[in-house]
Amino acid sequence: MLRDRGAVGILDLDLYAPDIPAMLGIAHPKWTHSWTIARAGSAVAETPVERDGLHVVSTGFLLGEDQPMGLEASTLDLLARHLIHGVAWPALDFLVVDLPAGTSALQHSLARHLTVSGAVLVLTPQRVAHLDTQKVVRLYRHLRVPVLGAVENMAYLRCPHCGNEVELFPTVDEAQSLWSMGIERLARIPFTRTDDHSSLFGALAERVASKLG
Ligand SMILES: [Zn+2]
Structure with a gap:
């Protein structure tokens, strides 16, 4: 995209x-x-x-x-x-x-050898993934790499029968989530490929490109 x-x-x-x-x-x-x-x-x-x-x-x-x-x-x-x-x-x-x-x-190494315009984090919805990714945010802030936002992967399953979203993981407390650090959620990607796959990734590319200016 x-x-x-x-x-x-x-x-x-x-x-x-x-x-x-x-x-x-x-x-x-x-x-x-x-x-x-x-x-x-x-x-x-x-x-x-x-x-x-x-x-x-x-x-x-x-x-x-x-x-x-x-x-x-x-x-x-x-x-x-x-x-x-x-x-x-x-x-x-x-x-x-x-x-x-x-x-x-x-x-x-990357921050040492390149000027990084921005980091896009990818995480799954589990609580431990949120906790681990918070450490990554702190590292990038320390390295002065702008964090553009995060993509929630495996965010839900689209039910093949009724089309409803099925949450695969327990919801993370807002206070423990990555979003509580002021990180923007750039996209929610479903567990399996769906009809709106292209538009989801198109919107993500648009958001990332616009943030890079
Ligand atoms: Zn269903």
Whole structure:
């Protein structure tokens, strides 16, 4: 949906679970050459893989699909830097960065190596998800990254029989919710794909783009 508004790059910085290639149906990533992270500013820049008009870079391109990610925090930072600065990114209007859940070392790396225009949080309706995401908000405020808002995923199930919304999780007390921190709810995404899928995500893209100015 953002692609309708400009050139979009996707940086899959979820080093622990780089799922973006699989989600976009990129079966055999091209980056099979070896690379040396100790050599800062390598001569040959990586090229993003283009898929459906999206420019995609993922840790999954550097690691095999079945290769577990077991790296120290300092190496993670080098890897993140390589994927940000060692890539020949085309001119982009939006760079969407997928990060691991919670407050990992990658959030710090990202804020260190890029000026982040805004963070969009994604959470499920459970109380623990709200509590964990509140910590993420505090981290971003500490890192001076603007929080644009949050998307409530798996917010409800659309009943296939009557079309009513079915709540899958107990309602979180307002005082314990993310919304009590003044975070805007940007979208409510149902558990399964529904007929209004495109308009839901279209409205989300519109809201995010307008907040970015
Ligand atoms: Zn029903």
